[in-house]
Amino acid sequence: MATPEQRLAELGLTLPSPLNIPSGLHVPFTFVNVRGRRVSISGHPKQSFDGKIAGPFGKVGQDLTTETAQEAARDIGLSVLSNLKHEIGDLSRVTGWNRVFGMVNSALDYSEQHLVINGFSDLIIDVFGKNVGRHARSAIGLAGLPMNFAIEIEAELEID
Secondary structure, eight states: OOOHHHHHHHTTOOOOOOOOOOTTOOOOSOSEEEETTEEEEEEEOEEOTTSOEEEOBSOBTTTBOHHHHHHHHHHHHHHHHHHHHHHHSOGGGEEEEEEEEEEEEBOTTOOOHHHHHHHHHHHHHHHHHHHHHOOEEEEEEESOOGGGBSEEEEEEEEEO
């Protein structure tokens, strides 16, 4: 079976640079926290290819369509994989994705959060395969997210 890095290449996908925290932004936590075999991924927005925070911003169902938000959730997956790879060195070390928690900044009557977060879930399964990539998941709508992010995704996984 292909490695996750090989699968990314086969899919024509490139990881952005690791997250570059803007100067002046106080971040008293780490985006990837490794404790033994367990890895906790803090809530991620999308990153541009140079590692800068790239949103998207606003409310899904008002400022963004479901389709645009789903693509952004897939891009957030690439951001997560970039920061994870930076921390652990090789994505083949991932032995299982345990849990994904997707948060969608939603217009009042918006109810397709699950479709938005499918962009992330589908990417993880495409890259890691069903055995390693399958995960439990929640997708919720919120009245707002930090910095007016449209989507934020966190996860828990295991490595060898």
